[in-house]
Amino acid sequence: MKPILLSLALLVCAGQASAGDVQVAVAANFTEPAKAIAAAFQKKTGHTVTQSFGPSGGFYSQIQHGAPFEVFLSADAERPTRLEAEGLGVKGTRFVYAFGTLVLWSAKPGFVDNQGAVLKGRYDHLAIADPAAAPYGVAAVETLKKLGLYDQVAPKIVKGTSIAQAYSFVSTGSAELGFVALSQVINEKGGSRWVVPKTYYTPVDQQAILLKPGVKDPAAKAYLDFLRSPPAIAIIKSYGYEVK
Numbered sequence: 001m002k003p004i005l006l007s008l009a010l011l012v013c014a015g016q017a018s019a020g021d022v023q024v025a026v027a028a029n030f031t032e033p034a035k036a037i038a039a040a041f042q043k044k045t046g047h048t049v050t051q052s053f054g055p056s057g058g059f060y061s062q063i064q065h066g067a068p069f070e071v072f073l074s075a076d077a078e079r080p081t082r083l084e085a086e087g088l089g090v091k092g093t094r095f096v097y098a099f100g101t102l103v104l105w106s107a108k109p110g111f112v113d114n115q116g117a118v119l120k121g122r123y124d125h126l127a128i129a130d131p132a133a134a135p136y137g138v139a140a141v142e143t144l145k146k147l148g149l150y151d152q153v154a155p156k157i158v159k160g161t162s163i164a165q166a167y168s169f170v171s172t173g174s175a176e177l178g179f180v181a182l183s184q185v186i187n188e189k190g191g192s193r194w195v196v197p198k199t200y201y202t203p204v205d206q207q208a209i210l211l212k213p214g215v216k217d218p219a220a221k222a223y224l225d226f227l228r229s230p231p232a233i234a235i236i237k238s239y240g241y242e243v244k
Contacts, residue, residue: 019046020219023068025059026051027075027206028129028164029100029136029181033239034073040235041226047219055162057133063088063211070214071223073097073206075163076135080209093210097227098241100204101182102139105193107171112192118177119149123156127169127178130159137163139201140179146200182240206241 026034031053038049052059052069060079063069064086072089074080077096083089104119106112119126129137137159144150158174160166163181170178185193208227214220226232233243 019048020217021048021050022070022214022217022219022223024049024051024071024073024223025063025067025069026053026073027056027059028053028134028162029075029183030073030098030206031164033098033183033235033241036235037227037232040231041223044226044231045219045222047222049223053164055129055133056135057130058161068213069211070217070220071208072211073208073227074135075100075204075206077205077207078135080207083209083211088212090210090212090215093224094207095228096205096244097208098206098236098243100136100206101198101240101242102136102143102179102196102201102204103182103185103193104177104196105167105170105180105185105188105191106177107173107191108176109190110192112177112194114194116147116194116196118194119144119147119153123176125158125169125175126153126156127158127160127166127175127180129163129166129179130161133161134163134166135204136179136181137166139196139204142201143179143196186240 042048056075056079080094084091084094104112104116112118128140131137131141158169160169166178167180167184169175210224236243
């Protein structure tokens with residue numbers, strides 16, 4: 001009996017040793033799909049995922065200063081490209097995991113029309129993510145300039161540190177409307193939105209990259225592989241992203 005119990009104990013220990021934890025920095029717009037992907041990944045592989053959510057610019061700075069993230073899911077291509085060039089990202093591991101969509105959204109039903117004409121109307125505050133830290137903030141500014149409205153609405157703009165905070169400003173009523181990611185409002189039952197034409201802003205190509213701390217971690221590499229698998233792609237698409 002004792003040898004059998006010992007064998008079982010060794011099997012349990014071996015299983016625990018083979019499972020790992022991967023530290024992932026996730027752009028705020030991708031919060032909900034990332035949570036769903038992490039759950040599916042853990043169920044399939046036994047690896048756990050520790051995720052941090054925030055603005056891409058903030059994560060870029062943290063990684064430069066030694067933050068121990070192993071994988072970075074950015075909201076743009078620029079920062080992963082820089083990290084690769086700086087030797088902080090692993091060459092050859094960069095890829096686009098999602099193409100984002102910008103929307104103008106209000107928590108008020110019927111407030112935003114399907115052409116975005118409300119931007120010319122009466123309101124006090126327009127929320128956007130800080131363009132210095134968040135690619136969706138850049139897309140919002142580009143859209144306003146494309147419409148010839150930036151100078152007119154600039155005094156009404158309130159900037160969130162991330163797209164998550166921009167969403168919060170609108171959802172709590174601090175701003176009547178705001179530019180957010182489609183993924184944040186795709187499952188909202190109330191409110192109103194205008195999906196901004198892709199020709200109004202630079203494509204939001206969201207790239208993932210393996211970082212130096214993850215080079216020797218099988219869990220980190222497995223996570224990136226899973227991110228490109230059919231189950232993960234199905235989750236990503238369900239939140240309104242395009243995947244090519």
